[in-house]
Amino acid sequence: MRIMDRPGLYVHVPFCARKCPYCDFFSVSALELTPVYLKALAQEAARAAAFWRTPFDTLYIGGGSPSLLSRGDLKALKAALSPLELTPDAETTLEVNPEDADPDKMAFWADWGVTRLSLGAQTFDARFLAGSLGRTHLPADSFAAMEAAAAAGLSLSLDLIYGHAGQNPEDWAADLDKASASWAEHISAYALTPAPGTPLARALAERLVPRLLGEAASAELFALTAEALKIRGFERYEVSNFARGGAVCRHNLKYWRRTPYLGLGPSAHSFDGTRRWADEASVRRWAAALDRQDEPRSFVEEVTPEQARLEAIMLGLRLSEGFSASLLKPSQALEDFCAQGYLELEDELIKPTEKGLAVADFLARQLA
């Protein structure tokens, strides 16, 4: 078994101080439910321990806003997870909102076992933070959090979002410059996409807010990203993810490589290699099911071998490492994409080039 084949553990912390208008992750602001959540998390981890016996080599605590949890809550969270075994060198990521971070908390998190922070900086431009994103933190909060992470010796990943109304290439280049000049060794850069049903999507539909960047302008910023980050040593290893010094996110690679992972907490997803399921997206329903000793599932799906093959192709087209050529039958489309410089065939692997990564979803539709 390759070390990367060990399963990953995800814990969803479903609390946020307030809902950001563009966000469609499950979270609530009812922090008074924290004790209910922690009790149910312990029950879910104890149930899962009977089936998940291979030690996990990654733990990703996401949300929601895990950085809202108090020291006592985080200690209880660790106790809740104790039936599940982690390898001694497990990559342990905590998602952090800039406004929640300070040097004391940072030192506590490092002591707790966190090795890596995923900081939701989003942009260093106050206009866009307060505008399309509706965030409450300021660029200064992100800079302070980045400095505190460096002082605590924590590996740092930055989440950035582009495509804001009125954003031009110079604005985005300035964000990338600040991010790549920092302590961060990992950057995730996503286009702002209003998910259906979010307040931002509704406001855009009703023309209450300025339109976001169109497809062509957004594609220009996407193309600029890899170039700007390369100058400071970042390599793109997934369509939207860049690392320097080999600091890839081991946990997220499991999703893209279809390595099994266990998700705990309301709305968390899991995959055991042949089955995929999601937990109830409600703290109360999820906790009540666990209290009744029921599975707190909202759906379960058996993945057929053909589905598995298609998923491996679609996900593999998003990774610079590519995927096994044995998954695809020879075809004219495959030959054409290789000849046109979208794909390369190397050591029995099909690898998307930079040009191919820019249109990974299109290639997947044509080839899968």
Ligand code: SF4
């Ligand atoms: S974007 Fe982050 S902080 Fe905002 S509501 Fe979503 S999970 Fe919470």
